[in-house]
Amino acid sequence: MMCIKIIKPGIFSTLQDTGRVAYRSEAIPLSGAMDNLASRMANIVLGNDPSAAVIEFTYGNASFVTETDILLAYSGEGAILYTEKGALPSGKPIFVPSGTPIKMLHNALGARTYLAVAGGWDAPLILGSRSTYVTAGFGGLDGGLIKRGDILQNNIKLNEVSQKLWNRLKSNDIHFTPWHVDKTSFISSKGPIRIIPGKEFTWFAANSLLSFLSSPYKIGMHSNRMGFHLEGHRVEHIVKTELLSTAVAPGTIQVTNEGSLILLMADSQTTGGYPRIAQVAAVDLPVCAQLKPGDSLSFTAISRSDAEKLYLEQEKQLKKLITAVKMIV
Amino acid sequence: MAAFELLQFSTTSHFKIYSLAENAVTIAFGQEINDLTFNQIQSLNEIIQQHPFDGFHCTVPAYTSLSIFFDPVQVITSTKLPGINCFERVSNYLLQLDKHHAEEPTSKRQPVTIPVCYDDQFGPDLTSLAKYYGITKQKIIDIHSATTYKVHMIGFIPGFAYLGGMSEQLIAPRKHIPRNKVPAGSVGIAGAQTGIYPLETPGGWQLIGRTPLPLFDSQNPQHPSLLKAGDEVIFMPISAKDFKSYQN
Numbered sequence: 079m080m081c082i083k084i085i086k087p088g089i090f091s092t093l094q095d096t097g098r099v100a101y102r103s104e105a106i107p108l109s110g111a112m113d114n115l116a117s118r119m120a121n122i123v124l125g126n127d128p129s130a131a132v133i134e135f136t137y138g139n140a141s142f143v144t145e146t147d148i149l150l151a152y153s154g155e156g157a158i159l160y161t162e163k164g165a166l167p168s169g170k171p172i173f174v175p176s177g178t179p180i181k182m183l184h185n186a187l188g189a190r191t192y193l194a195v196a197g198g199w200d201a202p203l204i205l206g207s208r209s210t211y212v213t214a215g216f217g218g219l220d221g222g223l224i225k226r227g228d229i230l231q232n233n234i235k236l237n238e239v240s241q242k243l244w245n246r247l248k249s250n251d252i253h254f255t256p257w258h259v260d261k262t263s264f265i266s267s268k269g270p271i272r273i274i275p276g277k278e279f280t281w282f283a284a285n286s287l288l289s290f291l292s293s294p295y296k297i298g299m300h301s302n303r304m305g306f307h308l309e310g311h312r313v314e315h316i317v318k319t320e321l322l323s324t325a326v327a328p329g330t331i332q333v334t335n336e337g338s339l340i341l342l343m344a345d346s347q348t349t350g351g352y353p354r355i356a357q358v359a360a361v362d363l364p365v366c367a368q369l370k371p372g373d374s375l376s377f378t379a380i381s382r383s384d385a386e387k388l389y390l391e392q393e394k395q396l397k398k399l400i401t402a403v404k405m406i407v
Numbered sequence: 408m409a410a411f412e413l414l415q416f417s418t419t420s421h422f423k424i425y426s427l428a429e430n431a432v433t434i435a436f437g438q439e440i441n442d443l444t445f446n447q448i449q450s451l452n453e454i455i456q457q458h459p460f461d462g463f464h465c466t467v468p469a470y471t472s473l474s475i476f477f478d479p480v481q482v483i484t485s486t487k488l489p490g491i492n493c494f495e496r497v498s499n500y501l502l503q504l505d506k507h508h509a510e511e512p513t514s515k516r517q518p519v520t521i522p523v524c525y526d527d528q529f530g531p532d533l534t535s536l537a538k539y540y541g542i543t544k545q546k547i548i549d550i551h552s553a554t555t556y557k558v559h560m561i562g563f564i565p566g567f568a569y570l571g572g573m574s575e576q577l578i579a580p581r582k583h584i585p586r587n588k589v590p591a592g593s594v595g596i597a598g599a600q601t602g603i604y605p606l607e608t609p610g611g612w613q614l615i616g617r618t619p620l621p622l623f624d625s626q627n628p629q630h631p632s633l634l635k636a637g638d639e640v641i642f643m644p645i646s647a648k649d650f651k652s653y654q655n
Binding site (some may be wrong): 099100101102103104105106195204205206213214215216217237274298319322323324326329330347348349357359360382383385386387389390393 | 468
């Protein structure tokens, strides 16, 4: 068994995995890690299934102590992990002896950090997932945020890859592999966020569409796991028809009646009645997930089929990463 | 202009398919709420559930649309789904399903009876609504419980049913100041809609009663939501005493 005890939970820390895929018809949101590239990478380098549960930390300012010897990994740009001896590297398996205090200090590069453990964090499966959905109070440890004093434990059954890593790295001191996975190499664009025009794209004035595709937007203060408010050029409706509520998904950009934009994220409602100006390409959602209130972003349009190709290519690379980790241990 | 390629894939006499995201398509049945559309959506939804394709995750029925979510990796590697990309593969499959199964009768479900206590303690807005409508409280209850409602969709929060069919006599504006806490099970009216709060949330609906039935149960993997799209719903007035015994 491997476990940690939370000393300082941080601003918004929850258990997440790859989400609830089968219950949208009952208005149960997908949930899952906001940056599902980082969460899966933290799992993959430990030999875990990519969909194992991880802790999603928002910004830094959190700390925990290892209660047992433990094999951990983290990924994501919200924080850097430190022990008394210095920073721990991200993107690789790390052995940490029992009784080691670990601090997470905010990293200005991003917003969210994912902590994985060999075997995955243990929690009951609720509707097929361990993800916490705070709004309705289910999932995770007890449906809510991770609190001071919480003890998180792994699933004790390790697979062959995790077991080999454990055998190799176990020692009396902090010990990690020389190799690591570089998350940035999986992000196919450093430029504007790529979008596919949404179903109601033509409901807006031409000038508004030009502004939408050329001017920067800022992440608003009231942004959370449900969605981000985007501050910037307002979009003018030319079609005044009320849209009948229909399905939306993480990545949908809605336009409110006042013309402001909302980018839906992991805990988004399953249906919405605002016209949809765009859908963020799935490969760029992890990039959005690392944005903080005040950060700016801009958009560029790509085709639906290109977005699909990018997505399938990224998934192929992740599969390759799983194989490479298997081969290296 | 690759970016502005046609999102729409195909049109039949009664629907169009468009891409919602890399992992979802939506079948649009026009923009009008009516019985024909309602029945077409419920029927196609049932057919898809009975004949899922490789990578199928779930559907989201709505007023005039049915969305289908899937895993693109499984769809693109399936040997059973012809087409050059996921959108085409799933669209082809759906068109083929519609063609071959459209004539199948859909299963008739029993209406769901929801007991509601319309006492003032559970319906704090009944008195002011009676004044607003110019009818008695009992008349509001009679009208509200005489209708068979249709569940068009579940949305907004887990287990929340969008019900169609409320009498026009009961149309009322939302409250000016929303309540910070509306108890789970509260039955309310907003505009031309009536509905039940499945969870305790803030809310601005006019509250007329409460049901002791849990509308949402995360521990029930078969049916976490008591209601589902396509259901018919009847409200049955009960006394405060019955409300208590239901809870036990």
